[in-house]
Amino acid sequence: MATNSTVRPLPSETAGSDFARLSRKIAEAGLMGRRPGYYALRITIVTGLYAGGWAAVALIGDSWWTLAVAAFLAVVFGQVALLAHDAAHRQVFRRRRASEVSGRMAGAGIGMGYGWWQDKHTRHHANPNHEELDPDLDPDLLVWSQDQARAAKGLPRLIGGRQAFLFFPLLTLEGFNLHLSSVKALANRSLKHRGLDGALLLGHFVVYLSVLFWLLPLGMAFAFLAVHQCLFGVYLGSLFAPNHKGMPTLKGEDRPDFLRRQVLTSRNVSGGRLTDIALGGLNHQIEHHLFPSMPSPNLRKARTIVRGYCEELGVDYVETGLITSYRLALISLHQAGAPLRNSRVPA
Structure with a gap:
């Protein structure tokens, strides 16, 4: 299992390559430097919102207004997930241990196994939108291509x-x-620190459920759990859906060079600073995939360099608005499922 989700191309891919020349431009612009002040402020704000949300649950107590707090905490949990993402990529800290400790703490705060997610996300970064190699394209619930649709079984x-x-x-x-x-x-014995991950997960679930069922009546506690977790899921999915869904997919030995593999399978979402905050910088998906350890506040500046460089090379650089990105993702899903709409073959 990979232990660092910062994906670096192989030396053979960088020596004198298009990506190597782009990397020099980015380095010369100083965009790979850490941003400790930015992350100190961001972590302080998100931590304050997290604590404030649970304090509000305790203060409001037996009132249906607490469901509004559940919606608020769904967004806060999404922001914690984004911080865990940045820490795993070593955007926050340069050293591995500090990155793992902060990432695990953030993961524990939302009930996410850090080791599982890091392994999965590392494999995604190495081969984005590759039907056999990208775990985000596993047809475990949805199908992402017509070939997957033809081979689909069960759900x-x-x-x-x-x-x-x-x-x-x-x-x-x-x-x-x-x-x-x-x-x-x-259950995967190859998962590093699985005992620690298990303890942190158990701790999260025990504290989370104990707080809910201690502070709220039974029915209201279940309602809070449903609203909170369902909206958290919608926010998470909405963060990642615009990035690759509807972009070209790869299969078999179809592996372009590192720069094209990352750029051609990714989509940026245009917008201002509010978009950056809501999507945690993942709206600059092309730049993030090219330079995973680049601090998220630097991605907007890198965009100008990367886009101009891609234009020089004649490499398609895709950027759309947020609503358009969702529309393209849904169109792609509809097209992928086409073989199943007219199929009469039983599951």
Whole structure:
């Protein structure tokens, strides 16, 4: 299992390559330097919002207004997930130990197994949108290509034909899936520090459920859990859906050089500083995939350099608005499920 989610191309891919020349431009612009002040402020704000949200649950108590706090905490949990993402990529700290400690703390705060997620995300970065190598394209629930649709069985075969219409409703389960996948991964003996991950997960679930069922009546506690986890799932899915869905997919030996492998399978989302905050910098997905350890506040500046360089090379650089990105993702899902809409073959 990879232990560092910062993906670096092999030396053979960089020596005198297009990516190597781009890297020099980025380094000369000083965009790979740490941003300790930015992250200190961001961590302080998110931690304050996290603590404030749970304090509000305690203060409001037995009132249906507490469900508004559940919605608020869903967004805060998403922001904690984004901090865990940045820490895992060593955007926050240069040293591995500090990155792992901070990433695990953030993961524990939202019930996510850090080791499981880091391994999965590392493999995604190495081969984005590759049908056999990118775990984000596993057809475990949805199908991402027509070839996957033709081979689908079970649940993906059942819902694949209508998956574009079901996509956002299914995102309400993504928070629960995050927890379940984290727990299931503990059975993998090759997972590093699985004992620690297991203890942190157990601690999160015990504290989370104890607080809810101690502070709130039974029915309200269940309602809070449902609203919080479902909206958290929608926010998580909405963060990642615009980035690669609807972009070209690869298969087999189809592996372009590092620069093209990252740029051609990724999509940027245009917008201002509010978009940067809401999407945690992942709206600059092309730059993030090229330079995973670049601090997220530097990605906007890198965009100008990367886009101009891609234009010089004649490499397609895709950027759309947020709503358009969701529309393209849904169109892609609908097209991928086409073989199942007219299929009469039983699952």
